[in-house]
Amino acid sequence: MKALKNLILGFLLAYSLTGCRDVIVLDLSDVPPRLVIEGVITDEPGPYYVKLSHSVKYYDDNTFPSLSNAVVTISDDAGNMEVLSEESPGIYATSDLQGVRGRTYRLDVEVDGEKYSAESTLPEQQIPLDSIVVEFKEESFFEDEGYYFTIYFNDPENVKNYYRLLVSVNGENFIFNTDDEDESNWEEDDNLWLADDKFTDGNLQEIELPHNLNLGDSLDLKMLQVDRSSYDYFRTLKDVLDGQGVAPANPLSNFEDAALGYFGAFSVTKNSVVVK
Amino acid sequence: MMALLIIGFSSYGQQKYTISGTISDAVNGEELIGAAVFIEELGSGASSNEYGFYSLTVPQGSYTLKVSYLGYETITKLIELDSSLTLDFELGLGATKLDVVVVSSEQKEKNVTSTQMSVNTLNMSEIAMVPVLFGENDVIKTIQLLPGIKSSEGGGGFFVRGGSSDQNLILLDDAPVYNASHLLGFFSVFNSDAIKDLTIYKGHIPAEYGGRASSVLDIKMNDGNSKKLNVGGGIGLISSRLTVEAPIVKDKGSFILSGRRTYVDVFLKLSQKEEVKNSILYFYDLNAKGNYRLGKKDRVFVSGYFGRDMFGYSDLFGFDWGNKTATVRWNHLFNDKLFLNTTALFSDYDYDVEIAGDEDQDNGFVITSSIQDLSLKEDFEYYISPRNTLKFGLSAIYHTFIPGQIKAGQNSYVNDVELQKKYAWETAIYVSEDLSITDNLKINTGLRYSWFAQIGPGEIYTYDEDGDVIDEKNYKSGEIVKTYGGLEPRLGITYTLDEESSVKASYGRNRQYLHLLSNSSTGTPIDLWIPSSNNVKPQIADQYALGYFRNFKSNAYESSLEIYYKDMLNQVDYKTGADIIFNENVESELLFGSGRSYGAELYVKKKVGQLNGWVSYTWSKTERKFDGIDYGEYYPASWDRTHDISIVGIYQLNPRWTFSSTFVFRTGEAVTYPVGKYDIEGEVINLYSKRNADRYPNYHRLDIGATRQLKSNDKFESSLNFSIYNVYGRRNAYIINFGEDPNDSTKTRAERIALFSILPSITYNFKFK
Incomplete structure (x- = not known):
């Protein structure tokens, strides 16, 4: 839908010749700084990190104050609990805790007497990222010429599964060439590649990604299997980044309205390939 | 209601007779809707209905009858009424369009005197x-x-x-x-x-x-020229049109066929870019209508519309959408006072998305969705006297909803999926009476009862407030799942102050059983219509309005001031972050709330003379209230516009040149701007607060146009139309995007996208007569 809208919009802009884009300065209202919590636990070995920071005004610089001296605790439904230590300003780390599949984790943060908490379940079954197939494609409507990859994995039947894929090319986030002459307008991969099995439950999953690779590129993929609440967070986070939806709103967080950000428990599998 | 009927029937005295007939255009035979038939001696009259039919029942006597319609020559006829008469009138156009049409001062204007307002x-x-x-x-x-x-x-x-x-x-x-x-x-x-x-x-x-x-x-389609063959059309920058109309049998029946196709994609072929070159992007419309008189008392109409937007890229991707409608109508005159219109209707809106796979086509898939109506209506009009008209009737609609289905090729990695079809009946009966109680006081009372049933077959889920399924039940075909119904009273009162002014008041309740779910404020082809159901209640709106109507200079100018208040119940919106794509449980993603709107509207129109046009100004406020949005506080609807001004002027300089212009100004639409930003995984994320608390910049624009009549004769006429859209190139915001400044990654900025800066166009119109 967005592609169609963009094409029609692009056409109308081109056709009207003088249609335009320009930067305007708006008088925006602002709110007091809000707490942002990013917490992740996985079935990989620790340490796991929780990051605390604050929001800033829209026209301020992109530097976000970190929040120190908070009490950060992660516990699970098997009676384990650990208080995290502040490793660097705003970054809190575990030392012993190990994420276990099937357990539900709880993050508690206490700042200036205010308490924030969220829960997330580490999915029970690990799903291996079976294979990555790279193939060369001619130029078409959808793509420039180049090497593209498709991933395959088996989705278990009768379970709702939610996935997020993280792509790294030569150890960095990929930059998409948007055909804009100005390279500064090219888009960096936000790595919010999401999939669920709503239409493909129990099938061999086939997910084609739009990264245009060169010979010799090394591709590292990380697949997160996430629970529903994390998936909803990433999905609505992507809506915010893409400017989609009827009226923009903050992503659906498992901290509800109390804090921004999320706490997620993920099962991780990896795979790599070199383009040749 | 009954009391009023009795008043209506009780005004008997001397012997009365009925004058009835049709009023049409002398040149092409098209019936004129709303033409006035006025009896000078009585100071009263009637106007023609949507089929050009009028009926007047008055006491025996000698009368001067005047038949008029704006832009046409008035016919004056002396009649001796001692038995009921059928009089058909054909009105000719004014000698030249330039002639100032004289509007007789004793003829009260409809906008002032009718019970209809708004x-x-x-x-x-x-x-x-x-x-x-x-x-x-x-x-x-x-x-x-x-x-x-x-x-x-x-x-x-x-x-x-x-x-x-x-x-x-x-x-x-x-x-x-x-x-x-x-x-x-x-x-x-x-x-x-x-x-x-x-x-x-x-x-x-x-x-x-x-x-x-x-x-x-x-909207009424043309019936087609019943006098002779006409071929007309136009060639424009992005589309061409062709219309053929002709009598089937002269003065008995006629047809019209009209088509339009845009050729946006012709321009795409000029592009250097392969992806644009191979794209398809156009739309077309076909309208067809035929009518035939089966005698003095019966007439049949058949009309249809078919239109489609086509978008695609070679064989890989296709997306098309469009409407089909069909109408079959039968007008029957029982006698010179009772008119019946029987209508059978069909309407369909659907879209298809086709995604082809690689060369072997069997790994692609097709998504389709549609809404379809079949309906039957009976509408009676009973012209009791010039002071009393009764309308009554009934209707039934059968709705079929296909929210979405995916048909996948054999080797497609996508499964076949079909969201459950939904079915519903929507029926209504109504009666309304237009009655003059005194010379100054007129009242229109209407009562409609509507009834809606969601029916099976289907697996019907019931959700709680969190959207979780709390009940599931299977219904057989035709079995009633849920019904709604209720009265919809409508009332209009007009009090005429003098020849040229009146005050009016009205109240109306409307029930709406279908809801459109859209993930965009502007609407998209994939918006989904859903019926009221066990989870979704019908929308109800109550509107109260008050108006002052005043005409000036022998009705050359008409003006009105209206104020209104409207209450809306059971409004529908998506939950924040709703998952709306192909969701069987889409009803669980909805929020229900209320709305209110109030405002004042001023309208001044000049109808005759070399210069005509109108000015309209609206002040209004529209708010919505949902439990799940902004903690249940009222917030502005995105279409709330505080001020809205339109000025339209048309100036006929001479028989060859006509100039026109339009100016619009309105408060920008209500939107949600970010109130800050924060960091997630190194990405800058906009922070939002209250829904629609901000405004796009004010919107304004001036358009101008000119039409030049080219040489014409009895057989052929043509004209050229020039126009310039957005003359002074105002950059009205179509979208404002908030994101990282590409020149400085430590900053964020707001970027405005404006469409259609100064945009000239030219159209050539022609007609063979």
Whole structure:
């Protein structure tokens, strides 16, 4: 839908010749700084990190104050609990805790007497990222010429599964060439590649990604299997980044309205390939 | 109601007779809607209905009858009424259009005297003169210049007195049109060449209409020239049109065929880019109508519309959408006072998305979705006396909803999926009476009872507030799942102060059983219509309006001031972050709330003379309230516009040149701007707070147009139309995007996208007669 809208919009802009884009300065209202919590636990070995920071005004610089001296605790439904230590300003780390599949984790943060908490379940079954197939494609409507990859994995039947894929090319986030002459307008991969099995439950999953690779590129993929609440967070986070939806709103967080950000428990599998 | 009927029937005295007949255009035989028949001696009269039929029952006597219609020569006829008469009139156009039409001062004007308020009628000659985008005359764009009707740039939807865009009942020859937009709303589906007349009811909706909460836009197609063959058309920058109309048997029946096709994709071929070159992007419309008189008392009409937008890329991807409608009508005159219209209707809106796989086509898939109506209506009009007209009737609609199905090729990795089809009955009965109680006081009472049933087959889920399934039940085909129904009273009162002024008041309740789910404020082809159900209640709107109507200079100017208040119940919106794509449980992603709207509308129109046109100004406020949004506080609807001004001027310099211009100004649409930003995984994320608390910059624009009549004779006429859209190149915000500054990654910025800066266009129109 967005592609169609963009094409029609692009056409109308081109056709009207003088249609335009320009930067305007708006008088925006602002709110007091809000707490942002990013917490992740996985079935990989620790340490796991929780990051605390604050929001800033829209026209301020992109530097976000970190929040120190908070009490950060992660516990699970098997009676384990650990208080995290502040490793660097705003970054809190575990030392012993190990994420276990099937357990539900709880993050508690206490700042200036205010308490924030969220829960997330580490999915029970690990799903291996079976294979990555790279193939060369001619130029078409959808793509420039180049090497593209498709991933395959088996989705278990009768379970709702939610996935997020993280792509790294030569150890960095990929930059998409948007055909804009100005390279500064090219888009960096936000790595919010999401999939669920709503239409493909129990099938061999086939997910084609739009990264245009060169010979010799090394591709590292990380697949997160996430629970529903994390998936909803990433999905609505992507809506915010893409400017989609009827009226923009903050992503659906498992901290509800109390804090921004999320706490997620993920099962991780990896795979790599070199383009040749 | 009954009391009024008795008053109506009780005014018997001497012997009465009926004069009835049809009023039509002398040149092409098209019936004239709303032409006035006036008896000078009695100071009363009637106007023709939508089939050109009128009926007047008056005491025996000698009378001077005047038949008039704006822009036509008035016919005066002396009659000796000692038995009932059938008198058909054919009105000729004024000798030249330049002639100032004399509007007789004793003829009271309808806008002042009728019980109807909150209504606007536009004729096609007015619409043809208003300058528009790409020179494409457009009824929807033109009605947005009327008071109380709001638009958004590029949006096909319109908003009437605070109602959302799905609250407008858009009828083409009585068939509902579910998506009136082409090309994401830059054009409407109504080809002006095929249209005769349109009326929009913004409040006090007559009882014969129902099913939508806010307004009725009633569009009538041309019947076709019943005198002789006519071929007309136009060649424009982005589209061409051709219309053929002719008698089937002279003065007995006629037909019209009208087509339009855009050739946007012709320009795409010029592109250097392969992906643009191989793209398909166009739309077309076909309108057809035929009518035939089966004798003095019967007439049949058959009409249809078919239109489609086509978008695609070679064989890989296709996306098309469009409406089909069909209307079969039978007019029957039982006698010179009782008129019956029987209508059978069909309407369908659907879209298809085709995604092909690689060379072997069996790994692609197709997504389809549609809404379909079958309907039958009986509408009676009973002309008891010039002071009393009764209308009554009934209707039934059978709705079929196909929310979505995916058909996958054999080797496709996608499974076949079909969301459950939904079915419903929507029925209504109504009666309304237009009655003059005294010479000054007129009253229109209407009562409509509507009844809606969601029916099986299907697996029906019930959800709690969190959207979780709490009950599941299987229903057999035709089994009733849930019913709703209720009265919809409508009342209009007019008190005439003097020859040229009146005050009016009205109240109306409307129930709406269908809801449009959209993930965009401007509307898209994939918006989903859903029926009321066990989870979704019907929308109810109550509107109260008060108006002062005043004409000046022997009715050369008409003006009105109206104020209104509207309450809306059971409004529907998506939950934040709703998952709306292909969701079987889409009803669980909805929020239900209420809305309110109030405002004042000023309208001044000059109807005659070299210079005519109108000025409209609306002040209004529209708010919505949902438990899940902004903690249940009222917030502005995105289509809330505090101020809205339109000025339309048409100036006929001489028989060859006509100039026109339009100016619009409106408060920017209510939007949600970020109130800050924060960091997630190194990405800058905008922080939002209250819904629609901000405004786009004010919108304003000036368009101008000119029409040059070229040499013409008895057999052929042609003209050239020039127009410039957005003359002073105002950069009206279509979208404002908030994101990282590409030149400085430590900053974020706001970028405005504006469409259609100064945009000239030219159209050549012709007609073989």
